Amino acid sequence: SYTEILDEDAIKMLVKNAKESALAIENEDIQFIYEGDKEYKEVNTYYKALENLPADKLIDLALSMEREAKKLDDRVVSFGGCGIGYNKAKYGIINSKGLNLENKSNLLSAYVVPIIKDGENMHDGI
Numbered sequence: 001s002y003t004e005i006l007d008e009d010a011i012k013m014l015v016k017n018a019k020e021s022a023l024a025i026e027n028e029d030i031q032f033i034y035e036g037d038k039e040y041k042e043v044n045t046y047y048k049a050l051e052n053l054p055a056d057k058l059i060d061l062a063l064s065m066e067r068e069a070k071k072l073d074d075r076v077v078s079f080g081g082c083g084i085g086y087n088k089a090k091y092g093i094i095n096s097k098g099l100n101l102e103n104k105s106n107l108l109s110a111y112v113v114p115i116i117k118d119g120e121n122m123h124d125g126i
Helices: 007-025 054-072
Strands: 074-096 099-118 122-123
Touching: 054 074, 054 099
Parallel strands: none
Antiparallel strands: 074 099, 099 122
């Protein structure tokens, strides 16, 4: 069972769904709760520099990607798309055996889809 909200109703729903799922198990495999490892390596997946990037900087970056694509090939006549996205997430793994881990990550992604005119043919690479 899973929830992104942790209030009384969500807790009741989690327990109810977990119980229903447990009762639906049809195999006899031994079930156990993983206690976790003694030590975990630190992994850096969050970059403070990506926080609060101004929209105008992201727009400028997208426009510069289009300009660069046009510089690389004079057959570029248009674009099927160009975008920049930002995502951040925080999640945890907690159990009754003392496992209590959390991680925070963020990501900036970008793409450009140039449309190439080659004679009478148009190609977008998709």
